[in-house]
Amino acid sequence: MEPLDSIVIGAGQAGLSASYHLRRLGIEHVVLDADDAPGGAWQHRWDALTMLDVHNVAELPGDTPPPHTAERANRVVPATFAAYERTHDLPVIRPVRVDRVDDDDGLLAVHAGERRWRTRTLVNATGTWSHPFLPHYPGMETFLGEQLHTVDYPGPEHFAGKRVLVVGGGASAVQFLGALAPLTDVLWVTRRQPVWRTEEFNPEAGAAAVALVEKRVAQGLAPQSVVSVTGLMLREQEQEAARMGVYDRRLPMFERIEPDGVRWADGRFERVDAILWATGFRPAISHLAPLHLRSAAGGIQLDRAGRGTTAVADPRIQLVGYGPSASTIGANRAGRRAALGVQAALAAESVAAS
Ligand code: FAD
Numbered sequence: 001m002e003p004l005d006s007i008v009i010g011a012g013q014a015g016l017s018a019s020y021h022l023r024r025l026g027i028e029h030v031v032l033d034a035d036d037a038p039g040g041a042w043q044h045r046w047d048a049l050t051m052l053d054v055h056n057v058a059e060l061p062g063d064t065p066p067p068h069t070a071e072r073a074n075r076v077v078p079a080t081f082a083a084y085e086r087t088h089d090l091p092v093i094r095p096v097r098v099d100r101v102d103d104d105d106g107l108l109a110v111h112a113g114e115r116r117w118r119t120r121t122l123v124n125a126t127g128t129w130s131h132p133f134l135p136h137y138p139g140m141e142t143f144l145g146e147q148l149h150t151v152d153y154p155g156p157e158h159f160a161g162k163r164v165l166v167v168g169g170g171a172s173a174v175q176f177l178g179a180l181a182p183l184t185d186v187l188w189v190t191r192r193q194p195v196w197r198t199e200e201f202n203p204e205a206g207a208a209a210v211a212l213v214e215k216r217v218a219q220g221l222a223p224q225s226v227v228s229v230t231g232l233m234l235r236e237q238e239q240e241a242a243r244m245g246v247y248d249r250r251l252p253m254f255e256r257i258e259p260d261g262v263r264w265a266d267g268r269f270e271r272v273d274a275i276l277w278a279t280g281f282r283p284a285i286s287h288l289a290p291l292h293l294r295s296a297a298g299g300i301q302l303d304r305a306g307r308g309t310t311a312v313a314d315p316r317i318q319l320v321g322y323g324p325s326a327s328t329i330g331a332n333r334a335g336r337r338a339a340l341g342v343q344a345a346l347a348a349e350s351v352a353a354s
Pocket of ligand 1: 054097129322328
């Protein structure tokens with residue numbers, strides 16, 4: 001089979017934006033997506049998450065943003081993405097879970113089980129949702145209550161009448177505490193002091209947060225999530241929990257987990273029925289391991305001087321929704337830069353071949 005000019009892996013916001021721009025540039029490609037249906041990670045988010053909870057889901061290129069209403073985000077965003085794929089006739093193939101990408105005599109071979117594609121360039125847009133991060137604490141396996149990660153969050157009603165420990169210092173933990181506090185007895189534990197933002201989020205604050213993460217990935221360090229460096233803010237939905245003092249009763253990290261609760265190094269113990277690990281995600285990039293893109297510093301170094309999406313170790317590869325573009329706005333914009341990166345890599349290849 002003839003190789004394609006490009007393959008996009010992942011059809012979330014980042015992948016769809018890249019596909020839209022590749023199509024505009026006339027670059028022949030397909031988008032391989034692991035999910036059964038359109039919507040990227042949004043289709044898997046918990047039912048209680050409404051469009052009012054998500055901080056301005058950015059519109060896709062050439063589209064208008066989804067409505068800011070009390071409707072479920074896991075319905076509205078997938079419906080928006082599905083319509084977008086149809087309107088722009090984007091070449092999405094699903095479900096295809098890519099398990100490995102390797103070098104094939106100057107081309108890239110993309111493997112998904114028995115299926116295989118060859119391509120000159122690649123845009124990786126696989127997000128983080130399929131790679132939840134769960135830290136390990138001694139005694140974790142002895143806990144007799146329930147342990148869930150953000151990916152499994154069933155909504156606040158599930159925890160009614162239970163004593164719940166929320167672990168994590170990010171936006172998800174803040175949202176869970178806000179929803180749980182009026183219904184249950186909640187405790188909050190974080191490893192680091194949370195950083196609160198007192199001012200409304202504005203473009204300058206957003207740009208500063210992105211610049212911080214950009215600097216990290218330009219050095220080849222593992223990226224920090226953009227959302228984590230913008231700081232935390234309490235919204236209308238969290239005011240009741242705030243009045244109850246939930247956010248002021250934060251505890252440092254415990255030392256170990258016991259069958260019916262958690263214990264600190266000083267011997268203090270708290271009995272809990274459930275532990276909700278709001279401990280974040282890591283980039284879902286294990287399928288890229290055969291390409292050896294990771295730097296000694298642990299992350300994939302991206303070219304900051306250029307488009308900010310090109311892998312320094314292999315300019316045929318673009319990463320979107322990774323590092324500085326791992327936010328709704330960032331993913332949207334990175335799609336265009338990645339498509340230009342693909343165009344430049346194809347041009348370099350044809351110059352080398354002539
Ligand atoms: P996703 O939407 O995750 O899409 C990735 C796609 O890749 C999926 O369709 C998946 O099926 C596919 N895929 C994954 N692995 C493979 C594979 N091996 N082969 C084939 N396909 C694969 N950002 C904000 O700006 N504001 C927020 O409030 C906010 N809240 C967030 C809350 C949570 C809990 C999380 C996890 C993220 C949040 N973000 C937020 C980040 C934001 O949602 C994403 O950065 C943005 O939507 C871009 O998504 P994406 O396209 O990179 O990934």
